[in-house]
Amino acid sequence: RKTHRIAVLPGDGIGKETVPEGLRVLDAAARRFGFDLELSHFDWSCETYAQTGKMMPEDGLDQLAKSDSVFLGAVGWPGVPDHISLWGLLIPIRRGFDQYISLRPCKLMPGARTPLADRTPADIDFYVVRENTEGEYSSTGGKMFPGTEREFVTQDSVFTRVGVDRVLKYAFELAMTRPRRKLTSATKSNGITFTMPYWDERFAEMAKNYPGVTTDQFHIDILCAHFVQHPDWFDVVVGSNLFGDILSDLGPAVAGSIGIAPSANINPEKKFPSMFEPVHGSAPDIAGKWICNPIGQIWSGAMMLEHLGEKAAADCIVKAIETLLAEGGPRTRDMGGNAGTVDVGKALAEAV
Amino acid sequence: RKTHRIAVLPGDGIGKETVPEGLRVLDAAARRFGFDLELSHFDWSCETYAQTGKMMPEDGLDQLAKSDSVFLGAVGWPGVPDHISLWGLLIPIRRGFDQYISLRPCKLMPGARTPLADRTPADIDFYVVRENTEGEYSSTGGKMFPGTEREFVTQDSVFTRVGVDRVLKYAFELAMTRPRRKLTSATKSNGITFTMPYWDERFAEMAKNYPGVTTDQFHIDILCAHFVQHPDWFDVVVGSNLFGDILSDLGPAVAGSIGIAPSANINPEKKFPSMFEPVHGSAPDIAGKWICNPIGQIWSGAMMLEHLGEKAAADCIVKAIETLLAEGGPRTRDMGGNAGTVDVGKALAEAV
Ligand SMILES: CC(C)[C@H](C(=O)O)[C@@H](O)C(=O)O
Numbered sequence: 189r190k191t192h193r194i195a196v197l198p199g200d201g202i203g204k205e206t207v208p209e210g211l212r213v214l215d216a217a218a219r220r221f222g223f224d225l226e227l228s229h230f231d232w233s234c235e236t237y238a239q240t241g242k243m244m245p246e247d248g249l250d251q252l253a254k255s256d257s258v259f260l261g262a263v264g265w266p267g268v269p270d271h272i273s274l275w276g277l278l279i280p281i282r283r284g285f286d287q288y289i290s291l292r293p294c295k296l297m298p299g300a301r302t303p304l305a306d307r308t309p310a311d312i313d314f315y316v317v318r319e320n321t322e323g324e325y326s327s328t329g330g331k332m333f334p335g336t337e338r339e340f341v342t343q344d345s346v347f348t349r350v351g352v353d354r355v356l357k358y359a360f361e362l363a364m365t366r367p368r369r370k371l372t373s374a375t376k377s378n379g380i381t382f383t384m385p386y387w388d389e390r391f392a393e394m395a396k397n398y399p400g401v402t403t404d405q406f407h408i409d410i411l412c413a414h415f416v417q418h419p420d421w422f423d424v425v426v427g428s429n430l431f432g433d434i435l436s437d438l439g440p441a442v443a444g445s446i447g448i449a450p451s452a453n454i455n456p457e458k459k460f461p462s463m464f465e466p467v468h469g470s471a472p473d474i475a476g477k478w479i480c481n482p483i484g485q486i487w488s489g490a491m492m493l494e495h496l497g498e499k500a501a502a503d504c505i506v507k508a509i510e511t512l513l514a515e516g517g518p519r520t521r522d523m524g525g526n527a528g529t530v531d532v533g534k535a536l537a538e539a540v
Numbered sequence: 541r542k543t544h545r546i547a548v549l550p551g552d553g554i555g556k557e558t559v560p561e562g563l564r565v566l567d568a569a570a571r572r573f574g575f576d577l578e579l580s581h582f583d584w585s586c587e588t589y590a591q592t593g594k595m596m597p598e599d600g601l602d603q604l605a606k607s608d609s610v611f612l613g614a615v616g617w618p619g620v621p622d623h624i625s626l627w628g629l630l631i632p633i634r635r636g637f638d639q640y641i642s643l644r645p646c647k648l649m650p651g652a653r654t655p656l657a658d659r660t661p662a663d664i665d666f667y668v669v670r671e672n673t674e675g676e677y678s679s680t681g682g683k684m685f686p687g688t689e690r691e692f693v694t695q696d697s698v699f700t701r702v703g704v705d706r707v708l709k710y711a712f713e714l715a716m717t718r719p720r721r722k723l724t725s726a727t728k729s730n731g732i733t734f735t736m737p738y739w740d741e742r743f744a745e746m747a748k749n750y751p752g753v754t755t756d757q758f759h760i761d762i763l764c765a766h767f768v769q770h771p772d773w774f775d776v777v778v779g780s781n782l783f784g785d786i787l788s789d790l791g792p793a794v795a796g797s798i799g800i801a802p803s804a805n806i807n808p809e810k811k812f813p814s815m816f817e818p819v820h821g822s823a824p825d826i827a828g829k830w831i832c833n834p835i836g837q838i839w840s841g842a843m844m845l846e847h848l849g850e851k852a853a854a855d856c857i858v859k860a861i862e863t864l865l866a867e868g869g870p871r872t873r874d875m876g877g878n879a880g881t882v883d884v885g886k887a888l889a890e891a892v
């Protein structure tokens with residue numbers, strides 16, 4: 189009997205409401221599929237910051253490192269600027285644990301409402317693979333001539349061979365597991381003429397190792413347009429930190445799942461824990477009312493189980509979500525129902 | 541009687557088919573509204589490159605500088621890489637003539653098909669204002685440790701006070717002319733932590749001069765999602781070179797107008813000619829068949845007339861396009877009809 193050690197980090201706002209429901213469903217899956225979960229709870233959040241001046245303790249990463257995975261709710265609260273809340277908790281975990289893959293499914297769930305006309309679940313079912321440690325999110329750059337008319341600010345985009353190759357490799361490997369075996373690369377080499385041609389060059393090089401994968405590439409501007417016009421074209425899409433960020437919000441938006449989409453921040457070598465979190469934020473406007481939708485959190489739990497080698501359990505949770513949505517199970521307000529957060533969590537735990 | 545000097549540059553592919561129709565309609569407008577057009581024709585294109593090794597002559601910009609505006613078709617042809625075709629013609633004109641504004645309307649035209657469900661022309665009618673000379677499209681950066689495992693490539697994003705302030709000013713001024721007086725800023729200051737906070741800072745500063753304009757801002761990832769989910773939220777949207785590029789393809793895509801959308805590259809001070817071109821490219825797959833849709837070119841002509849101070853004529857052309865689309869006038873294949881390029885041009889010239 190396997191034991192998975194999970195660091196539980198609800199964070200701020202509705203994270204405190206969705207995480208318990210995520211755990212409820214994980215627990216049901218553990219019982220059904222015969223594994224154990226050993227939970228450690230961490231209340232690090234913007235409240236911690238208010239009390240201690242830090243989002244997490246100095247040795248925060250060391251504490252989390254004892255777990256196999258981090259199960260995160262949401263980070264951020266009005267009054268605490270992003271460069272403190274995100275850069276004090278979320279980003280240090282991604283970087284400190286070298287979670288160089290961000291993976292997000294874009295999937296039109298049966299019974300969900302997409303903003304697109306005439307699209308069915310068969311049309312929208314792809315993954316966005318995002319580089320998660322370098323690229324446009326760099327820490328080099330600065331300001332010159334401050335306060336004058338000549339003032340300017342620069343920021344480097346940094347693309348390393350190691351960083352680019354490993355995310356491309358992951359994306360090709362993922363494409364190999366999919367029925368269509370198709371990989372699309374997001375570029376902008378016609379406008380951004382140093383880093384993007386390099387990305388294209390490494391993509392072409394890596395493609396040689398995967399003759400079984402069909403590839404194409406689009407500039408990010410028209411690629412965003414294609415997401416709206418032809419979401420059925422895509423199977424796996426790989427992009428830099430910024431392009432992946434954009435595409436992994438746009439993808440769930442076209443699929444009508446932005447409120448319920450999960451995401452994984454993965455260290456594929458399992459040298460460090462990976463982290464699983466819903467795409468939605470802490471939603472201060474509805475926090476404390478227990479009306480938020482826990483599906484993104486629960487789906488993130490499924491991604492976590494898949495990463496931990498519990499594929500059957502993961503598939504079972506996703507199936508339960510699909511069935512609940514298709515068959516008119518309890519729905520929260522954002523999906524046109526009036527169920528509470530806990531109702532949805534209980535229904536899914538039961539289904540599992 | 542006013543005379544406007546126009547440099548006509550059909551360029552490649554379907555540009556050679558759409559530009560004559562654009563001129564046909566411009567000519568009709570000139571007769572009706574009482575002004576003259578003095579045309580100079582330039583055949584610079586990928587063919588020029590094949591013959592001379594250059595996309596345009598050394599003194600190309602000087603030749604164009606004698607005109608008030610440049611009326612461009614499309615640039616690019618298979619076999620000629622972008623860094624030659626675009627960087628040998630399109631980009632030098634934008635930069636050489638300090639066309640620091642790229643302006644693109646995102647408008648759901650009556651009778652056009654949007655990929656979105658349940659949207660009407662009243663829902664989608666906004667402008668994207670894009671910075672067009674600096675930002676992420678920089679010319680500084682490079683490669684280190686080439687050919688080794690340590691290889692990396694950098695590219696600077698460069699945001700100058702002058703460059704940022706002038707595009708923000710233009711966007712605020714444009715918002716002042718619109719009934720809703722609303723301006724949205726595209727940012728990513730939670731991830732790109734040098735340049736984007738600077739953009740936000742200048743935006744907040746500029747906003748003080750325009751208390752009559754309602755402002756908001758979104759990170760580019762969720763902003764792209766909102767374009768799909770809530771296109772009705774937007775009135776004028778301003779973004780950096782890259783963010784503006786993405787939004788000004790995504791906007792026409794959600795409006796179902798990407799095949800017919802116009803764009804303007806503007807030097808607001810009129811120190812240099814501005815340039816007007818459709819958003820679509822040279823479309824090698826249908827070039828030479830005279831079946832392409834000339835509406836993007838014709839609409840670009842309307843934007844040109846507006847820039848030249850002929851607002852009544854510009855409005856008349858846009859109205860003619862709307863009427864043709866709404867009332868089932870001739871349509872090319874991309875819009876579900878079987879009219880030729882010339883049929884549509886003639887119908888619009890007649891309507892004007
Ligand atoms: C062709 C390319 C360099 C260009 C750009 O990115 O500026 C195009 O996408 C555009 O938007 O006009």
Ligand SMILES: CC(C)[C@H](C(=O)O)[C@@H](O)C(=O)O
Nearest residue numbers: 274278279433730731759761
């Ligand atoms: C919060 C922010 C820094 C983050 C990102 O851009 O990485 C978010 O948008 C995401 O995609 O997880």
